[in-house]
Amino acid sequence: MKEKIQKLIKEILKTLNIEDVNFSIEHPDDLKNGDYSTNVAMVCAKQLKTNPKELSGKIVEELNKKLPKEISKVEVAGPGFINFYLSREFFTDSVETILREKEKWGDNNILNGKKVMVEYTDPNPFKPFHIGHLMANAIGESISRIVEHSGANIIRANYQGDVGPHVAKAIYIMMKNKSGTNSAMAENVPVSEKAQYIGKCYSEGSNLYDTDENIKKEIEVINKKVYEKSDEEINKIYDWGRKVTLDAFEDIYKILGTKFDYYFFESDMAKVGEKIVRENVGKIFDESDGAIVFHGENYDKKLHTRVFINSQGLPTYEAKEIGLALTKFEKENPDISIVTTAIEQGEYMKVVQKAISLMHPELESKMKHITHGMMKLATGKMSSRKGNIITGESLLRDSMGMVFDKMIEREFSTEEKKKIGEVVGVAALKYSILKSSLGSDIIYDADKSISFEGDSGPYLQYTAVRANSILKKAENFDLSNKKETPENITELEKLIYQFPEIVKYSYEELEPHHITNYLTGLASSFNSFYGNTQILVEDNKYAAYHLDLIKAFYQTMKNGLWLLGMETPERM
RNA sequence: GGUCCCGUCGUUCAAUGGAUAGGACGCAACUUUGCGGAAGUUGCGAUGCAGGUUCGAUUCCUGCCGGGAUCACCA
Numbered sequence: 001m002k003e004k005i006q007k008l009i010k011e012i013l014k015t016l017n018i019e020d021v022n023f024s025i026e027h028p029d030d031l032k033n034g035d036y037s038t039n040v041a042m043v044c045a046k047q048l049k050t051n052p053k054e055l056s057g058k059i060v061e062e063l064n065k066k067l068p069k070e071i072s073k074v075e076v077a078g079p080g081f082i083n084f085y086l087s088r089e090f091f092t093d094s095v096e097t098i099l100r101e102k103e104k105w106g107d108n109n110i111l112n113g114k115k116v117m118v119e120y121t122d123p124n125p126f127k128p129f130h131i132g133h134l135m136a137n138a139i140g141e142s143i144s145r146i147v148e149h150s151g152a153n154i155i156r157a158n159y160q161g162d163v164g165p166h167v168a169k170a171i172y173i174m175m176k177n178k179s180g181t182n183s184a185m186a187e188n189v190p191v192s193e194k195a196q197y198i199g200k201c202y203s204e205g206s207n208l209y210d211t212d213e214n215i216k217k218e219i220e221v222i223n224k225k226v227y228e229k230s231d232e233e234i235n236k237i238y239d240w241g242r243k244v245t246l247d248a249f250e251d252i253y254k255i256l257g258t259k260f261d262y263y264f265f266e267s268d269m270a271k272v273g274e275k276i277v278r279e280n281v282g283k284i285f286d287e288s289d290g291a292i293v294f295h296g297e298n299y300d301k302k303l304h305t306r307v308f309i310n311s312q313g314l315p316t317y318e319a320k321e322i323g324l325a326l327t328k329f330e331k332e333n334p335d336i337s338i339v340t341t342a343i344e345q346g347e348y349m350k351v352v353q354k355a356i357s358l359m360h361p362e363l364e365s366k367m368k369h370i371t372h373g374m375m376k377l378a379t380g381k382m383s384s385r386k387g388n389i390i391t392g393e394s395l396l397r398d399s400m401g402m403v404f405d406k407m408i409e410r411e412f413s414t415e416e417k418k419k420i421g422e423v424v425g426v427a428a429l430k431y432s433i434l435k436s437s438l439g440s441d442i443i444y445d446a447d448k449s450i451s452f453e454g455d456s457g458p459y460l461q462y463t464a465v466r467a468n469s470i471l472k473k474a475e476n477f478d479l480s481n482k483k484e485t486p487e488n489i490t491e492l493e494k495l496i497y498q499f500p501e502i503v504k505y506s507y508e509e510l511e512p513h514h515i516t517n518y519l520t521g522l523a524s525s526f527n528s529f530y531g532n533t534q535i536l537v538e539d540n541k542y543a544a545y546h547l548d549l550i551k552a553f554y555q556t557m558k559n560g561l562w563l564l565g566m567e568t569p570e571r572m
Numbered sequence: 573g574g575u576c577c578c579g580u581c582g583u584u585c586a587a588u589g590g591a592u593a594g595g596a597c598g599c600a601a602c603u604u605u606g607c608g609g610a611a612g613u614u615g616c617g618a619u620g621c622a623g624g625u626u627c628g629a630u631u632c633c634u635g636c637c638g639g640g641a642u643c644a645c646c647a
Binding site: 024026028029030033037039042045046052077078079080081124161164165166266288289290291292293301302303304305306307308309310311312314316317320343344345346347348350373374378406435436437439440441442443445448451452453454455456458459462463465466469470473474477505508509513514517520521524527528530531532533534535536537571572 | 574575576583584587588591593596597603607611613628640641643644647
């Protein structure tokens with residue numbers, strides 16, 4: 001529709017002898033100002049040295065001569081905007097379109113034929129799944145789904161640090177505490193408990209590493225042995241711990257709705273990265289104080305120097321990152337490669353990407369980095385008890401548990417309540433992460449996030465459930481003499497057709513929160529319509545259309561929630 | 573200190589250079605024989621400060637104040 005209006009205006013500009021202007025067509029913030037609006041007259045007025053209102057009057061006059069059926073009215077408003085009001089026919093057609101397209105409603109094809117790899121989550125074996133991983137997962141999964149529904153072939157990737165000091169710290173305690181380790185290794189212990197034990201060992205080892213010089217040395221010896229795979233006992237514990245923590249992560253991914261296609265490990269990337277860096281010494285990398293570095297500031301004032309291979313000859317994270325990036329292109333050659341990390345990695349990632357671009361200029365425009373901020377907990381209720389760190393996993397399980405507890409008056413089976421707790425608890429948490437723009441810190445208030453009111457995932461789900469409920473009830477309702485089309489156009493109709501544009505915009509900006517905000521507004525307009533309209537009553541001659549509209553709303557909400565990585569429960 | 577990001581109702585988040593700065597929580601008042609009231613309706617309430625560019629600035633530019641990230645062998 002936007003394209004159609006654009007074309008119309010361009011034709012008219014031609015007849016008025018105006019050429020080549022950059023005007024915009026947008027949805028006015030206030031729906032009272034029409035469905036589309038253009039600033040063309042204000043932009044042109046300057047060059048033509050005329051009054052914008054006068055010019056827009058002329059354009060409207062021309063528009064009225066050949067108004068398409070989708071537009072019912074065009075008028076001049078404010079400082080010279082031209083506002084377009086869409087017709088009843090347009091809205092009725094768009095409801096039909098939604099019902100026809102079903103789960104494809106909202107899709108676009110701007111990435112048709114493209115391959116996109118998204119890397120996200122990136123937890124480390126032997127360490128707990130912390131809150132940052134949860135945020136990265138929520139964001140990465142949503143981006144992946146948006147990309148997928150823009151027509152791309154999506155590849156989900158996860159990069160995990162399976163070697164390094166953190167591993168040795170955990171293993172040190174696991175070896176000291178033989179009995180604890182042995183009982184954790186028993187067959188009948190659930191994976192999550194096993195992983196919890198390892199996480200605790202890591203945390204203890206980490207404390208000792210920082211406070212005790214002798215233990216620090218012992219841990220460094222273990223670290224070396226892990227790299228070399230030279231110690232039978234360590235190998236055994238390592239293999240077990242790696243598998244257990246990875247299995248535990250897998251359980252979390254399942255709850256979160258993620259299925260990865262690729263797992264990359266630091267242990268593999270180290271060799272690849274080191275080789276590439278060494279091959280480019282003297283060209284891109286320089287030796288300095290015994291280390292191999294990249295002088296970013298030589299290419300761009302905003303960059304700085306970073307060490308890629310340290311003075312002991314070991315590759316740093318930077319070198320591994322190069323190995324990772326190039327491995328991705330070698331294996332899958334994606335058209336776009338997106339990496340999601342915490343914002344702390346922002347500056348260093350720019351340096352690494354510059355180094356890669358110098359070696360492979362063609363990759364520069366294909367690499368994108370998106371970031372998330374820190375999650376801060378709002379209330380004292382959730383704050384950590386002494387020595388008990390809140391992990392991403394505990395936050396997730398708490399959220400699910402709180403929703404489950406809220407289901408207490410419902411007559412659902414315990415099994416169903418559990419399922420609802422999972423679906424709604426996940427949505428509550430994800431919504432908090434995806435409601436604001438990426439990169440900034442977020443404040444997480446558990447009570448508010450599951451409150452089912454206003455700005456929350458459960459509110460969106462609850463609204464969908466209400467819609468679903470009336471659709472079920474309507475199955476036995478006689479619609480035979482209720483098939484008239486109303487003249488009035490509701491706010492719901494004015495928002496619902498915009499969904500595909502929102503999805504597209506979210507991809508272009510790589511910002512899922514546009515979808516979150518849109519759905520919240522959509523839910524609100526649905527509730528408003530639903531609260532003010534009697535549908536299943538004898539004297540509603542529009543009931544058939546109203547039900548179609550509700551069906552269209554339900555479909556839109558369901559598709560939208562999916563793009564955010566949330567499911568729509570049947571009831572709750 | 574250099575570089576980058578951010579300062580919006582009491583709180584928490586929005587606003588591709590556009591119209592009266594929008595939502596949610598909270599607060600005050602109201603709506604149910606109507607299908608899920610976990611809802612709806614109404615009201616109160618904000619762009620850190622000072623300049624500049626523009627027909628038009630929360631948005632762009634400059635300075636200041638305040639907060640965060642980062643700046644060589646961690647990841």
